[in-house]
Amino acid sequence: MTGKKILILAGVILIVEIVLLMVFKQEMSLPDFQDVPKWNLVKTAENETTFLALNKVTVVMMLIVDVLIITMAYLATRSLRQVPGKIQSFFEIIVDLFSDLVTQTLGENGRRHLPMLGSLFLFLWISNIIGSIPFAEEPTRDLNVPIGHMLAVLTVVHFEAIRIKGLKAYLMSYNEPFIVMMPLNVIGEIAKGVSLAFRLFGNILGGAIIVMVISYLARYVVLPAGLNMFFGIFVGTIQAFVFTMLGMTYIAVAIAD
Amino acid sequence: MININLTTVFTILNFVFLIYILKAILFKPLTKFLDDRAKTIEESLRLAEENRQRAEDMKTEHDQIIMEARTKASEIIDSAMVNASKESREVLAEAREKAQVTVDSAKEEIMMEAERIKQDLRREVAAMSVSLAGKVLSREIREEDHKELISKSLDVMGHRN
Numbered sequence: 001m002t003g004k005k006i007l008i009l010a011g012v013i014l015i016v017e018i019v020l021l022m023v024f025k026q027e028m029s030l031p032d033f034q035d036v037p038k039w040n041l042v043k044t045a046e047n048e049t050t051f052l053a054l055n056k057v058t059v060v061m062m063l064i065v066d067v068l069i070i071t072m073a074y075l076a077t078r079s080l081r082q083v084p085g086k087i088q089s090f091f092e093i094i095v096d097l098f099s100d101l102v103t104q105t106l107g108e109n110g111r112r113h114l115p116m117l118g119s120l121f122l123f124l125w126i127s128n129i130i131g132s133i134p135f136a137e138e139p140t141r142d143l144n145v146p147i148g149h150m151l152a153v154l155t156v157v158h159f160e161a162i163r164i165k166g167l168k169a170y171l172m173s174y175n176e177p178f179i180v181m182m183p184l185n186v187i188g189e190i191a192k193g194v195s196l197a198f199r200l201f202g203n204i205l206g207g208a209i210i211v212m213v214i215s216y217l218a219r220y221v222v223l224p225a226g227l228n229m230f231f232g233i234f235v236g237t238i239q240a241f242v243f244t245m246l247g248m249t250y251i252a253v254a255i256a257d
Numbered sequence: 258m259i260n261i262n263l264t265t266v267f268t269i270l271n272f273v274f275l276i277y278i279l280k281a282i283l284f285k286p287l288t289k290f291l292d293d294r295a296k297t298i299e300e301s302l303r304l305a306e307e308n309r310q311r312a313e314d315m316k317t318e319h320d321q322i323i324m325e326a327r328t329k330a331s332e333i334i335d336s337a338m339v340n341a342s343k344e345s346r347e348v349l350a351e352a353r354e355k356a357q358v359t360v361d362s363a364k365e366e367i368m369m370e371a372e373r374i375k376q377d378l379r380r381e382v383a384a385m386s387v388s389l390a391g392k393v394l395s396r397e398i399r400e401e402d403h404k405e406l407i408s409k410s411l412d413v414m415g416h417r418n
Contacts, residue, residue: 020313053260054262054263055260055262055264059264065404070278076283076287077290095284095291099291144261148269172291228331255351
C-alpha cells in the first residue's frame with residue numbers, strides 16, 4: 001500500500017470516529033479514572049471464578065483469528081505459482097524465515113517442528129494485531145491464551161527432551177550439577193513457562209490499557225490510531241516473535257546434550 | 258481476564274487443531290513447493306552455466322576457424338596478387354613489343370610510301386615542266402635535253418623543302 005492510500009485510510013477512519021463521537025456522545029463518555037479497575041477490559045464472565053467457565057469473547061476472537069489465518073493460508077496455497085502473488089509471497093516469506101530459523105537452531109531434523117512454531121507465530125501475531133481493529137479484542141489479552149500456548153510449547157519441549165535423550169537422562173538432567181540443586185532446576189523450569197506466558201500477556205494487556213486510557217483522554221481521535229499502530233502492530237509482532245523464538249530456544253536447549 | 262478456566266483447555270485444543278490444519282494446507286505444500294522451486298532454480302542455474310560453457314567453447318572454436326579461414330584467404334589473395342602482377346607485367350611487355358613492331362613497320366611503310374610519292378611527283382612535275390616549256394617556246398623541246406636540267410632544279414627545290 002502506498003503512503004497516499006494510508007493517508008486516505010487514516011482520514012476516513014478519523015471522519016468515522018468523529019461521526020461516531022457525535023452520534024454516540026452519551027454512550028461513549030467513559031467513566032472516571034476512579035473506575036478504571038472496573039473497566040470491562042475483557043468482556044467475559046468476569047464474576048465467575050470456577051474453572052468450568054469459558055470466556056466467550058476470547059473464544060469467539062480466537063475462532064475469528066483461526067478463520068482468518070486458515071482462509072489466508074488456503075488462498076495462498078490454493079494455486080501455488082512459480083511467480084508468487086501477494087498472499088503467496090507473504091506466506092512464503094514467513095515460512096522461509098521460520099524454516100531457516102528452525103534449521104539453524106534445531107538442525108536439519110528440526111524442520112518437523114516448523115508447523116508447530118509457524119502456527120504459533122501466525123496465531124499469536126494475528127491475535128496481537130487484531131486488537132488494532134476497533135471493537136476487536138486481542139485473544140492474547142486473556143491470560144488463558146498465553147498460558148495455553150505456553151503449556152503446549154512446554155509439553156513439546158519436555159517430550160522432545162525425553163524422546164531424544166531418553167527418560168533416564170532427562171530425569172538426571174534435573175540433578176545438574178548435583179542432586180541438591182534439583183528443586184532449583186524444577187523451579188527454573190516452571191519460571192520459564194510462567195515468564196513466557198506472562199510476558200506476552202502483560203505486553204498486550206498493557207498496550208490495550210494504555211490505548212484505552214489515551215483514547216479516553218483524546219476522545220478517540222488521532223492519537224489512539226498511532227498508539228494502536230505501535231502497540232498493536234509493532235509490539236504485537238515483536239511479542240509474537242519473541243514467544244516463538246523462546247519456544248524454539250527451549251526445544252533447542254532441551255534436546256542439546 | 259486473569260481467571261484460569263476452561264478457556265486454557267480450549268486454547269490448547271484450538272492450537273493443536275490449528276497446527277494440524279495449517280500443516281496440511283500451508284506448511285507441507287509450501288515447504289515442498291519452496292524446496293521444489295529451489296531445486297528447479299539450482300537446476301536451471303546449472304543448465305545455464307553448462308550452456309554458457311558450451312557456448313564459450315563453441316565461440317573459441319569458431320574464432321579459431323575464422324582465424325584459420327582469414328589466414329588462408331589472405332594467403333590466397335597474396336598469391337593471386339603475385340600471379341596477377343607477374344602476368345600483367347608479361348602481358349604488358351608483350352603488348353609493348355607488339356606495339357613497337359607495329360609502329361616500326363608502319364613508320365617504314367610510311368617512309369616507303371613517301372619516297373614513292375616523291376618519285377611519282379618528281380616524274381610528273383618533270384613531264385609537266387617539259388610540256389609547259391614546249392608550249393611556251395612554241396616548239397618541241399626534246400625531253401631528253403632538258404630532263405636533266407629540270408631534275409637538277411627539282412632537287413634544289415626538294416632540298417629547300
